[in-house]
Amino acid sequence: MYQVGNLVKELSDKHGRQRDSLMPILQGIVEKHNYLTDEAMVEVAKELDISAAEVYGTASFYTFLDTQARGKYVIRICKTITCSMKGKIEIIQTLEDMLKIKVGETTADNNFSLIETNCIGWCHKAPAMLINEIPYTELTPEKVVDIIEGYMLK
Amino acid sequence: MVNLKINDQNVSVPKGTTVLEAAKKMNINIPTLCNHDDLCVAGNCRVCVVEQTGARTLIAACAMPVSEGMDIHTNTLKVRNARKHIVELLLSEHRSDCTKCYKNQKCELQALANEFAFGDTIFLDLVEDHHYTIDRSSPSFIKDDSKCIRCQRCVRTCSELQYISAISVSNKGAHQKISSFSNKPMSHVVCTNCGQCVNRCPTGALVEKTYIDQVWDAIYDPDKHVVVQTAPAVRVALGEDLGYDPGERVTGKMVNALRQLGFNSVLDTDFTADLTIMEEGTELLVRLKKALVDGDKNVSLPMFTSCSPGWIKFIEHKYPEFLPNLSTCKSPQQMFGALAKTFYAKRRNIDPSKIVSVSVMPCTAKKFEADRPEMRSSGFKDVDFVLTTRELAIMIKQAGIDFRNIEVAKYDSVMGDSTGAAVIFGATGGVMEAALRTAYEIVTGHEVPFGNLNITPVRGMDGVKEATIKIAGCVDDWKFLEGAELKVAIAHGLVNANKIMKLVKAGKAPYHFVEVMACPGGCIGGGGQPIPTNMQIRKNRMAAIYSEDEHMVLRKSHENPDVIAIYKEFLENPNSHKSHELLHTHYVERENY
């Protein structure tokens, strides 16, 4: 859990308080905190004068607007056909072993969340994953270890 | 005009007409499910697909506007096969425990299944794959996602008619569902319990929480004295669930049926509606005096009516800063409850702990209202159980009463007398009209200056109505109002209430007194009324209400003999200390999500 503080107000000042400001505001919160808390969604609803259920309904439509708690680094492994054919399972096993969590979970230190996602547009360089917004492609178990170690040192 | 052919017959309809409407005009029935007369077009369920010559796909009749030269067929093999598939698909995601379902034989999906999907099931059961929960947290209704077919009528109702959006569509694909904010229990969110969604749900996914069994238990308990009160709007709608056309008044038969069900005393909410007028009218005049004569800046005006528990909860959630503007009067139901276990108990010499107080309401929010902790001023729960009009119809059927052929009967005395002013509480504008009939007479000593007491400007189905009454010929006590113009407004349906609240909040509302009913049309269109509802049905019920009023001997609340008596014997004066103790209440601020 994080304190949303003035973030929603700042984002609303930046993007406006119309309905079409909703997506950029939610994206702005997720960019900073990786997921949306109830408190954050209620704040957004208040700023935009729309119902909180609609904020939740809209957010939950979009895979990247997580309403579940996520860690600092959200690892999204592509599970669509080419990545699946080209070794997605080994990549997931490597990540699960390294982070000591299963797909769908977050590490105890809240640093990493591991989830699967649909096609991220790197089929020619499969398997691929995103860590937050950064793509990593042509993954091998060895490469994944290096990448994650890099994040662990951050 | 646009010319087209449906099933090889020519038809001309105005531009903008949908294929569905054009077909209806030709008496061609196209089945629908997500479509509802009161709501915007969704085009989601696809049950209404028809074939358009030359089109690549079938088209949804509800969502397709007619175009010149269109050639439509509503009953081809392609259409029938698609419809069968669609109904089968809906059934596969719907928990079909039909014989046990509260909506058995009143379910629109069941009716479609009857036409299109009898025989062997084609598809696999998907219900088991979803881990559905049943939300029983609200005292008013139950939300059972395992029966939901995602037609989104409830979502559209909550947003378009009620401006609340306590529920919204959430997630997508296989996981799409109808959710409150963050899937919180319905009792913890902005829901007003108005039941308009319940009224429009085609299946058993949203139904009222029923208290029929508890009421039967009380009736059969020899230790209990069970009193029942009936709201004004029930008598003009109950018939619909018992084989009558919309708009037939069945007051006398209803009273007899209630007696036959075994209630010890059959009484009328209309009595406390009249009492409400005395209390609320006085409260308004006192507020006006404080504001105009005493120059008291703290008086909250406009004053809002407080009879509609859905409206109360709306303002508690969404405009808590205006709670002081609400009349402190309890609703007629709760005034009745408080008096049943005090005044009535005393008069009839019954131990109030032995009294079970039941109300029959056109409303699901009344179930919530009766459960409010504030509603225990008799020292007990003032109203024990609230039944909807629909539940009463079920009880009448359960008891095997031949409703059509029973005699008419009259309400019992002591809290059974009423006036036409009370009856019209059931329609939008009715409380306003009743209040004006009395307040005007108190202030001026003569009747309101409208023919036959019918204050027509406050009547009708416009979402927001406004009227100005010039006060002339004041009696001495109220001389300060001489020549004043009393400005009033009326809203029904919370989307309209919100329009007024926006004006009030902006300081642009010129009104002194505002009546709000949460439901479209007022209580006659309440969430507990017979299903279906639409504008025509509501108009028929409304006409019945005004006809009931016209047929009453007494039509002004202050002339109700029971009301006069209760002030004399028990309450002393309107807004007296005793009144405040029993008949007035306070409100709480609630979260806006």
Added chain:
Amino acid sequence: MEKTGLNKVDLIFEEIDPKEVLIKASKMTSDEIIQNMLDSGLKGRGGAGFPTGLKWKYTAAEKEPEKYIVCNADEGEPGTFKDREILDRVAYKVYGGMAIAGKAIGAKNGIVYLRGEYRFLLPKLMTELESFHKMISEIGFDFKIRYCLGSGAYICGEESALFESVEGFRGEPRNKPPYPTTSGVYNKPTSINNVETLVTATMIIKHGPASYSQLGTKDSRGSKVFSISGDTPTPGIFELELGMSVQEFVNEFGDGDTKAVQVGGASGFCVPRKKFQDTIIGFEGVPTGGSMKLFNSSRSMYNVLHNYLDFFAEESCGQCTPCRVGCQQLLKGVEKVKKGEAKSIYLNELVKLADTMKIASKCGLGQSVGNAFKTIVENFREEIIY
């Protein structure tokens, strides 16, 4: 059938001076630009293949003064990644196409809807956009482009779902009509074009419609960027003249053991080896937004189909019955057949369901789920059952 063979082309990624093209466009009338598009025979490159010239013509004809050009960069079809590459390498040509389209239809505002998965590109794209805005204002173009970001929803590639998303709602497709050309984003007349279409438009203005329409076949003019992946030694992005057969394609890109090619992504068609020779890639045969996935004999087509159905069951918006429930039924159905818990004949029921989804769903997603389902089940039935 008309055929061209496999010819590599370099139009989309060709480095050009955008200013020169825009100056040329600025001297043309709206009608002239539209006529150029009509003459070129260009069809939308997102997959649906609506003639671009017509789309612009309809939007131009609308009286409403406020109109929009929307660039659909919500490239979500499994197996396509060309738009990312185009934006990464030649975004200025996308912006140029938008400005040209804006001039053609009379729009002053452009919106690029970029899928959330490509957010990492945004800083660079914004910098390039800034210089583009500077450049066109010098030429005297009154046109402004802004970005809207998606957040992970395949369905937002459907035009009306995209508009809903831009407006801040759930990406649920709208009922049509009205079509975007009369009522699109913010309910204003809108021309929504794919990234590649807009680049192609830029190149048509540069080189003229005649030279462009010499490429390709009668039904499929020009060239197209293909995203090639799967069992191929050379995965990547290739611009090819339209009109080749699948066999010619496999000869170039296959690994010698290709048993099937999925043309057009999860929503496209599966072409088995026996049909390679007779299937043209293009609107006369199998249309594609560019996704070409090759499968060799080591792959189980059950797994391929299962992966696609799982994708659709998740990515359906969920509002209409045939798509929401149909996708779940197809997925669960093939699982049961595979496990032997349903008879193989149940596949026939599922094929009928796929047909219903094709004609009764509200939008293109539900309507196209049946493409892959039917072509895989019909051609690889044994792999589904055993």
